[in-house]
Amino acid sequence: MSSTKSPFLNQVREKLRMQGYSIRTEKAYLYWIKAYINFQRKRHPATMGKEEVTQFLSFLANSRHVAINTQKVALNALVYLYYKHLEMELGELGFKYASKQRQLPTVLEPEQVSEILAQLKGRDKLIIELLYGSGLRISECLRLHIQDIDTERLSLTIRNGKGNKDRQTLLSKKCVRRLVQYSSTARELQVQDNQQGIGPSLPNALERKYPNAFRQPAWMFVFPSSTTCNHPNTGTLCRHHLHQSVIRKSLAAAVRKTNIVRRVSCHTFRHSFATHLLQAGRDIRSVQELLGHNDVNTTQIYTHVLGQHYAGTFSPLDSL
Structure with a gap:
C-alpha cells in the first residue's frame, strides 16, 4: 500500500500536518x-483494534527483534492512529x-x-566542528537560521529540536568568524532568491501568517541547499537547508x-x-541542558564511557 496512492494514508498525513506535527514525525508515523x-x-x-495492535507490537519484539525505542515509535504511531485519527479506544x-x-x-x-577535522575543509569542517563544539545533532546543525547565532554571548539557539523543544547551547570562539562568513554568503543567496520570488x-x-517572512535575513539557513525544491507541506x-547525506x-x-x-558517524561528535565535558569536571545537569535531554538518566550513560565512573570512582587496582 503506497502512501501516495492510499486515500486513507493521505488522510492521516493531512491530519498530521493540520495538527502541526513535524515532517520527521509524519514520516515515522506513516511508515509504521x-x-x-501490511x-x-x-x-x-x-x-x-486492540488484538491486532498487540499482535503487531509483539511481532516487532519477537520476530523482528527491534530495539525498544523502535517499538515505542511504532506504538506511538498506532496510538495516534486510533485515538486521534480514528477516535477509537x-x-x-x-x-x-x-x-x-x-x-x-x-x-x-x-x-x-x-x-x-584535519581531513576536512571549508563548510563541511565547520559543520563537524559545530557538532563537537556545541553538542548538536546533524539535523539541528543544518537547520540553523541566521537568527539562531549569538556571537556576543557565544550561544546557539536550537529550535524545534527532538521533542519539539527549544534550547540554547555553547558556541565555540573558533567557529564565530567562519559562521559569520557563511551567514553573510547565505544572505547574499537569499537576496538573489528573493528577486525570483522565492526564499x-x-x-x-x-508562511501563512507572514507571507513576506521569506525575505527576512533571520529565517535564512546558514547552510542552504545548492538547489531549490517544493515545500513538502x-x-x-523554496530553498531548504543542506541535506544530511552531503x-x-x-x-x-x-x-x-x-x-x-x-565506526564514526555525525552523532559520534x-x-x-558530552563525554569530554564530563571528563573535564562539568556538572552533569549542565551537560543535560546543553544536550536537551529530558531526563538526567539519559545523560548518565556518558559516565560509563569515562575511565572513571560515578563521582570519580577509580579502579581499586590503581591504588595498589
Missing part, C-alpha cells in the same frame, strides 16, 4: 501505520516490550577529533584517511562533546 496495515494483510484499521495493550539493551555510545579521543523554506503556519518553491559522505571520506578503526 503502513507496516501495521502486517494485517491490508485490512482497514477501523475494522481492527484501544484499552490496555498486553504486548511484550522489546528487551532493552544498553549500548555505550562511541566516543572519540580529542586527538582523534583533531585528526578527522528559505518556512514553517507552514509562519505547501508546495511552494555531510555524512564527506565525514566518511575523512575518516577513511585516518587510522581510526571504530555529540557523544564526544
Whole structure:
C-alpha cells in the first residue's frame, strides 16, 4: 500500500500536518501505520483494534527483534492512529516490550577529533566542528537560521529540536568568524532568491501568517541547499537547508584517511562533546541542558564511557 496512492494514508498525513506535527514525525508515523496495515494483510484499521495492535507490537519484539525505542515509535504511531485519527479506544495493550539493551555510545579521543577535522575543509569542517563544539545533532546543525547565532554571548539557539523543544547551547570562539562568513554568503543567496520570488523554506503556519517572512535575513539557513525544491507541506518553491547525506559522505571520506578503526558517524561528535565535558569536571545537569535531554538518566550513560565512573570512582587496582 503506497502512501501516495492510499486515500486513507493521505488522510492521516493531512491530519498530521493540520495538527502541526513535524515532517520527521509524519514520516515515522506513516511508515509504521503502513507496516501495521501490511502486517494485517491490508485490512482497514477501523475494522481492527486492540488484538491486532498487540499482535503487531509483539511481532516487532519477537520476530523482528527491534530495539525498544523502535517499538515505542511504532506504538506511538498506532496510538495516534486510533485515538486521534480514528477516535477509537484501544484499552490496555498486553504486548511484550522489546528487551532493552544498553549500548555505550562511541566516543572519540580529542586527538582523534583533531585528526578527522584535519581531513576536512571549508563548510563541511565547520559543520563537524559545530557538532563537537556545541553538542548538536546533524539535523539541528543544518537547520540553523541566521537568527539562531549569538556571537556576543557565544550561544546557539536550537529550535524545534527532538521533542519539539527549544534550547540554547555553547558556541565555540573558533567557529564565530567562519559562521559569520557563511551567514553573510547565505544572505547574499537569499537576496538573489528573493528577486525570483522565492526564499528559505518556512514553517507552514509562519508562511501563512507572514507571507513576506521569506525575505527576512533571520529565517535564512546558514547552510542552504545548492538547489531549490517544493515545500513538502505547501508546495511552494523554496530553498531548504543542506541535506544530511552531503555531510555524512564527506565525514566518511575523512575518516577513511585516518587510522581510526571504530565506526564514526555525525552523532559520534555529540557523544564526544558530552563525554569530554564530563571528563573535564562539568556538572552533569549542565551537560543535560546543553544536550536537551529530558531526563538526567539519559545523560548518565556518558559516565560509563569515562575511565572513571560515578563521582570519580577509580579502579581499586590503581591504588595498589
